[in-house]
Amino acid sequence: MKIVLLGPPGSGKGTQAHLICEKYNLPHISTGDIFRANLAQGTELGKKAKEYMDKGALVPDDLTISIVVDRLSKDDCKDGFVFDGFPRNLAQAKKLDEMVTLDKAIMIHLDDEEIINRLSKRRMCKGCGNPTHLDWLVNGKCEKCGGDVYQREDDEESTIKSRLEKQKLPQDVIDFYKQKGIYEQITSTDTKEKTFILLDEILKKI
Numbered sequence: 680m681k682i683v684l685l686g687p688p689g690s691g692k693g694t695q696a697h698l699i700c701e702k703y704n705l706p707h708i709s710t711g712d713i714f715r716a717n718l719a720q721g722t723e724l725g726k727k728a729k730e731y732m733d734k735g736a737l738v739p740d741d742l743t744i745s746i747v748v749d750r751l752s753k754d755d756c757k758d759g760f761v762f763d764g765f766p767r768n769l770a771q772a773k774k775l776d777e778m779v780t781l782d783k784a785i786m787i788h789l790d791d792e793e794i795i796n797r798l799s800k801r802r803m804c805k806g807c808g809n810p811t812h813l814d815w816l817v818n819g820k821c822e823k824c825g826g827d828v829y830q831r832e833d834d835e836e837s838t839i840k841s842r843l844e845k846q847k848l849p850q851d852v853i854d855f856y857k858q859k860g861i862y863e864q865i866t867s868t869d870t871k872e873k874t875f876i877l878l879d880e881i882l883k884k885i
């Protein structure tokens with residue numbers, strides 16, 4: 680199962696990617712997570728990426744594509760994977776297309792107003808790495824593993840707005856996948872379980 684999840688920040692892409700990977704036992708490839716891990720480890724890549732991430736801008740394609748090439752070369756990607764946050768433009772989509780044959784590119788749609796509402800309440804878990812939400816926490820801790828949570832710097836409201844403007848997925852990426860006949864769209868619901876049911880309808884047919 681070779682899947683790309685598309686959608687604005689806050690659409691629940693990351694959460695849904697985790698759910699798919701759990702159910703189908705696939706590696707979750709999040710370029711954002713890889714950049715954040717590099718940042719935390721203080722690597723050269725992390726330092727370069729940080730300049731862009733802090734501004735809510737996209738990291739340049741050469742850097743982004745190089746981490747994807749590297750990740751795809753690992754053994755666990757042989758039978759499938761779920762991409763989350765990649766591709767974000769046509770150059771990235773074409774590059775990925777040269778490397779693998781995707782089964783589906785699935786857009787998780789969400790209106791702008793709802794995006795801002797959700798992102799300002801999003802928290803990340805230090806324990807399991809999952810994105811979570813202020814309303815889901817149990818006694819202020821991750822509802823899944825009980826870990827401490829934190830707010831991502833780029834989830835502060837001023838950065839959210841500039842990310843939405845600078846990072847709107849270009850229509851040409853959508854058209855690219857439509858032309859290949861692998862494009863699907865669902866609308867994000869108010870719960871992750873309901874959204875996953877919609878998503879799984881599509882996955883079951885692969």
Ligand code: ADP
Nearest residue numbers: 688710711712731732736737738743764765767
């Ligand atoms: P979001 O939750 O906003 O979708 P991600 O966790 O996917 O964000 O990514 C965080 C940041 O990492 C982005 O704002 C961007 O700077 C950088 N990034 C992640 N994926 C890509 C990509 N495919 N191309 C360029 N930059 C990326």
Ligand code: ZN
Nearest residue numbers: 804807821824
């Ligand atoms: Zn957790």
